[in-house]
Amino acid sequence: GAGVSQTPSNKVTEKGKYVELRCDPISGHTALYWYRQSLGQGPEFLIYFQGTGAADDSGLPNDRFFAVRPEGSVSTLKIQRTERGDSAVYLCASSPTGPNTEAFFGQGTRLTVV
Amino acid sequence: DQQVKQNSPSLSVQEGRISILNCDYTNSMFDYFLWYKKYPAEGPTFLISISSIKDKNEDGRFTVFLNKSAKHLSLHIVPSQPGDSAVYFCAASMASGTYKYIFGTGTRLKVLA
Numbered sequence: 189g190a191g192v193s194q195t196p197s198n199k200v201t202e203k204g205k206y207v208e209l210r211c212d213p214i215s216g217h218t219a220l221y222w223y224r225q226s227l228g229q230g231p232e233f234l235i236y237f238q239g240t241g242a243a244d245d246s247g248l249p250n251d252r253f254f255a256v257r258p259e260g261s262v263s264t265l266k267i268q269r270t271e272r273g274d275s276a277v278y279l280c281a282s283s284p285t286g287p288n289t290e291a292f293f294g295q296g297t298r299l300t301v302v
Numbered sequence: 303d304q305q306v307k308q309n310s311p312s313l314s315v316q317e318g319r320i321s322i323l324n325c326d327y328t329n330s331m332f333d334y335f336l337w338y339k340k341y342p343a344e345g346p347t348f349l350i351s352i353s354s355i356k357d358k359n360e361d362g363r364f365t366v367f368l369n370k371s372a373k374h375l376s377l378h379i380v381p382s383q384p385g386d387s388a389v390y391f392c393a394a395s396m397a398s399g400t401y402k403y404i405f406g407t408g409t410r411l412k413v414l415a
Contacts (some may be wrong), residue, residue, distance in 0.1 A: 192345070218327070219401065223405075228407070229406050230308075230391050231346065233402045233403065236401070244402060281345075289401075290351055292402065293345035293346045296344075
Protein backbone atom coordinates (compact mmCIF):
# COMPACT_ATOMS: atom_id res chain seq x y z
CA GLY A 189 0.00 0.00 0.00
CA ALA A 190 1.00 3.58 -0.44
CA GLY A 191 0.07 4.82 3.01
CA VAL A 192 1.65 4.70 6.46
CA SER A 193 1.20 1.25 7.95
CA GLN A 194 1.21 0.50 11.68
CA THR A 195 1.25 -2.90 13.34
CA PRO A 196 -0.35 -4.26 15.36
CA SER A 197 -3.62 -2.35 15.13
CA ASN A 198 -4.49 -3.41 18.68
CA LYS A 199 -2.29 -4.55 21.53
CA VAL A 200 -3.35 -5.66 25.00
CA THR A 201 -0.56 -6.19 27.49
CA GLU A 202 -0.19 -6.69 31.20
CA LYS A 203 1.20 -4.02 33.44
CA GLY A 204 4.95 -4.28 33.67
CA LYS A 205 5.44 -5.95 30.30
CA TYR A 206 7.50 -4.69 27.36
CA VAL A 207 5.86 -3.78 24.04
CA GLU A 208 7.03 -2.82 20.57
CA LEU A 209 4.95 -0.89 18.07
CA ARG A 210 5.95 -0.80 14.43
CA CYS A 211 5.57 1.87 11.76
CA ASP A 212 6.18 1.57 8.01
CA PRO A 213 6.25 5.08 6.56
CA ILE A 214 5.46 6.13 3.03
CA SER A 215 8.35 5.21 0.75
CA GLY A 216 10.74 8.09 0.26
CA HIS A 217 9.55 10.09 3.26
CA THR A 218 12.58 11.03 5.35
CA ALA A 219 10.67 12.53 8.26
CA LEU A 220 8.87 10.24 10.68
CA TYR A 221 6.87 11.17 13.78
CA TRP A 222 5.33 9.32 16.68
CA TYR A 223 2.33 10.76 18.47
CA ARG A 224 0.13 9.50 21.28
CA GLN A 225 -3.57 10.22 21.51
CA SER A 226 -5.53 9.74 24.70
CA LEU A 227 -9.32 9.75 24.83
CA GLY A 228 -10.76 13.20 24.23
CA GLN A 229 -7.39 14.73 23.45
CA GLY A 230 -5.52 15.70 20.33
CA PRO A 231 -2.42 13.82 19.22
CA GLU A 232 0.53 14.56 21.50
CA PHE A 233 4.01 14.72 19.99
CA LEU A 234 6.49 12.08 21.19
CA ILE A 235 9.48 11.95 18.86
CA TYR A 236 10.63 13.05 15.40
CA PHE A 237 13.16 11.33 13.15
CA GLN A 238 14.96 12.88 10.23
CA GLY A 239 16.46 9.91 8.47
CA THR A 240 17.95 7.53 11.04
CA GLY A 241 18.48 10.06 13.80
CA ALA A 242 16.05 11.29 16.41
CA ALA A 243 16.08 15.03 15.75
CA ASP A 244 13.64 15.80 18.54
CA ASP A 245 12.67 13.41 21.34
CA SER A 246 11.40 16.08 23.70
CA GLY A 247 7.91 14.55 23.81
CA LEU A 248 8.91 11.18 25.22
CA PRO A 249 7.32 11.14 28.69
CA ASN A 250 10.11 9.26 30.48
CA ASP A 251 12.96 6.84 29.95
CA ARG A 252 10.61 3.86 29.64
CA PHE A 253 9.89 5.08 26.12
CA PHE A 254 12.40 4.66 23.32
CA ALA A 255 12.20 4.67 19.53
CA VAL A 256 14.53 3.62 16.76
CA ARG A 257 14.71 3.95 13.01
CA PRO A 258 17.94 2.10 12.15
CA GLU A 259 17.78 2.24 8.36
CA GLY A 260 15.85 5.44 7.91
CA SER A 261 12.61 3.73 6.99
CA VAL A 262 10.74 1.45 9.43
CA SER A 263 10.53 2.70 13.00
CA THR A 264 9.81 0.90 16.25
CA LEU A 265 8.46 2.52 19.39
CA LYS A 266 9.46 0.56 22.47
CA ILE A 267 7.83 0.86 25.88
CA GLN A 268 9.36 -0.86 28.90
CA ARG A 269 7.59 -1.72 32.15
CA THR A 270 4.25 -0.62 30.79
CA GLU A 271 1.83 1.17 33.10
CA ARG A 272 -1.95 1.56 32.84
CA GLY A 273 -1.44 5.24 32.08
CA ASP A 274 0.36 4.26 28.86
CA SER A 275 -2.94 3.09 27.40
CA ALA A 276 -3.66 5.22 24.34
CA VAL A 277 -3.64 5.19 20.55
CA TYR A 278 -0.10 5.52 19.25
CA LEU A 279 0.02 7.24 15.87
CA CYS A 280 2.86 7.30 13.39
CA ALA A 281 3.17 9.85 10.59
CA SER A 282 5.64 10.52 7.81
CA SER A 283 6.34 13.46 5.54
CA PRO A 284 8.79 14.61 2.91
CA THR A 285 11.75 16.61 4.18
CA GLY A 286 11.41 20.28 4.77
CA PRO A 287 9.09 22.78 6.35
CA ASN A 288 5.52 23.47 5.43
CA THR A 289 4.69 19.95 4.37
CA GLU A 290 1.78 17.94 5.65
CA ALA A 291 2.33 14.68 7.48
CA PHE A 292 0.44 11.53 6.56
CA PHE A 293 -0.77 9.43 9.46
CA GLY A 294 -1.21 5.72 9.88
CA GLN A 295 -4.34 4.25 11.45
CA GLY A 296 -2.67 3.93 14.83
CA THR A 297 -2.02 1.16 17.34
CA ARG A 298 -4.44 1.03 20.24
CA LEU A 299 -2.46 -0.02 23.30
CA THR A 300 -4.32 -1.23 26.35
CA VAL A 301 -2.38 -1.98 29.52
CA VAL A 302 -4.36 -4.12 31.98
CA ASP B 303 0.18 24.68 28.77
CA GLN B 304 -2.09 24.26 25.76
CA GLN B 305 -0.46 26.15 22.90
CA VAL B 306 -3.23 25.27 20.42
CA LYS B 307 -6.81 25.49 21.62
CA GLN B 308 -10.09 24.41 20.15
CA ASN B 309 -12.64 25.70 22.61
CA SER B 310 -15.70 24.09 21.05
CA PRO B 311 -15.71 20.35 21.68
CA SER B 312 -18.68 19.82 19.39
CA LEU B 313 -20.70 21.49 16.66
CA SER B 314 -23.92 20.51 14.89
CA VAL B 315 -24.84 21.95 11.51
CA GLN B 316 -27.64 21.32 9.07
CA GLU B 317 -26.69 19.78 5.74
CA GLY B 318 -26.06 22.45 3.10
CA ARG B 319 -25.22 25.14 5.64
CA ILE B 320 -21.80 26.51 6.57
CA SER B 321 -19.67 24.87 9.26
CA ILE B 322 -17.16 27.11 11.02
CA LEU B 323 -14.56 25.52 13.24
CA ASN B 324 -12.29 27.73 15.30
CA CYS B 325 -8.76 27.43 16.64
CA ASP B 326 -6.62 29.75 18.76
CA TYR B 327 -2.90 29.57 19.42
CA THR B 328 -0.56 31.25 21.86
CA ASN B 329 2.91 30.83 20.36
CA SER B 330 3.72 33.63 17.89
CA MET B 331 6.55 31.50 16.49
CA PHE B 332 4.07 29.17 14.78
CA ASP B 333 4.13 29.81 11.05
CA TYR B 334 2.40 26.84 9.48
CA PHE B 335 -1.07 25.61 10.31
CA LEU B 336 -3.04 22.57 9.27
CA TRP B 337 -6.44 21.03 9.69
CA TYR B 338 -6.88 17.30 9.97
CA LYS B 339 -10.08 15.29 9.90
CA LYS B 340 -10.44 12.07 11.86
CA TYR B 341 -13.01 9.32 11.57
CA PRO B 342 -13.36 6.69 14.32
CA ALA B 343 -10.69 3.97 14.27
CA GLU B 344 -8.72 5.77 11.58
CA GLY B 345 -5.68 8.01 11.68
CA PRO B 346 -6.03 11.74 11.08
CA THR B 347 -6.33 12.72 7.41
CA PHE B 348 -4.83 15.95 6.13
CA LEU B 349 -7.44 18.42 4.96
CA ILE B 350 -5.94 21.83 4.29
CA SER B 351 -3.03 24.01 5.40
CA ILE B 352 -1.98 27.62 5.47
CA SER B 353 1.35 29.36 5.78
CA SER B 354 1.66 32.47 7.92
CA ILE B 355 2.45 34.56 4.86
CA LYS B 356 -1.16 34.10 3.75
CA ASP B 357 -4.45 34.95 5.37
CA LYS B 358 -6.65 32.61 3.35
CA ASN B 359 -6.36 29.31 1.56
CA GLU B 360 -9.18 27.62 -0.32
CA ASP B 361 -9.61 24.09 -1.56
CA GLY B 362 -13.02 23.22 -2.93
CA ARG B 363 -15.58 23.37 -0.13
CA PHE B 364 -12.88 24.02 2.48
CA THR B 365 -11.38 27.42 3.29
CA VAL B 366 -8.97 28.23 6.09
CA PHE B 367 -8.61 31.80 7.36
CA LEU B 368 -5.66 32.99 9.42
CA ASN B 369 -5.65 36.11 11.60
CA LYS B 370 -2.10 36.44 12.87
CA SER B 371 -2.72 39.49 15.03
CA ALA B 372 -5.47 37.63 16.86
CA LYS B 373 -3.59 34.30 16.77
CA HIS B 374 -6.74 32.72 15.41
CA LEU B 375 -7.60 30.49 12.52
CA SER B 376 -10.84 29.05 11.31
CA LEU B 377 -11.99 26.37 8.92
CA HIS B 378 -15.09 26.98 6.83
CA ILE B 379 -16.91 24.14 5.14
CA VAL B 380 -19.50 25.18 2.56
CA PRO B 381 -21.82 23.48 1.89
CA SER B 382 -21.62 20.99 4.74
CA GLN B 383 -22.37 17.36 3.90
CA PRO B 384 -23.20 14.41 6.18
CA GLY B 385 -19.88 12.80 5.17
CA ASP B 386 -18.09 15.73 6.79
CA SER B 387 -19.17 14.45 10.20
CA ALA B 388 -15.89 13.72 11.99
CA VAL B 389 -13.50 15.15 14.56
CA TYR B 390 -11.47 18.08 13.24
CA PHE B 391 -8.05 18.88 14.65
CA CYS B 392 -6.18 22.10 14.24
CA ALA B 393 -2.36 21.82 14.30
CA ALA B 394 0.51 24.29 14.23
CA SER B 395 4.24 24.06 13.60
CA MET B 396 7.38 26.17 13.25
CA ALA B 397 9.35 25.97 10.01
CA SER B 398 12.51 26.86 11.92
CA GLY B 399 12.04 23.95 14.29
CA THR B 400 11.73 20.25 13.78
CA TYR B 401 8.38 20.64 12.07
CA LYS B 402 6.56 18.75 14.80
CA TYR B 403 2.90 19.58 15.00
CA ILE B 404 1.16 20.79 18.12
CA PHE B 405 -2.47 19.72 17.99
CA GLY B 406 -5.60 21.12 19.53
CA THR B 407 -8.07 18.89 21.37
CA GLY B 408 -10.44 18.64 18.42
CA THR B 409 -13.99 19.63 17.55
CA ARG B 410 -16.56 16.97 16.77
CA LEU B 411 -18.66 18.11 13.81
CA LYS B 412 -22.02 16.54 13.16
CA VAL B 413 -23.77 17.42 9.93
CA LEU B 414 -27.46 16.67 10.13
CA ALA B 415 -29.26 15.40 7.03
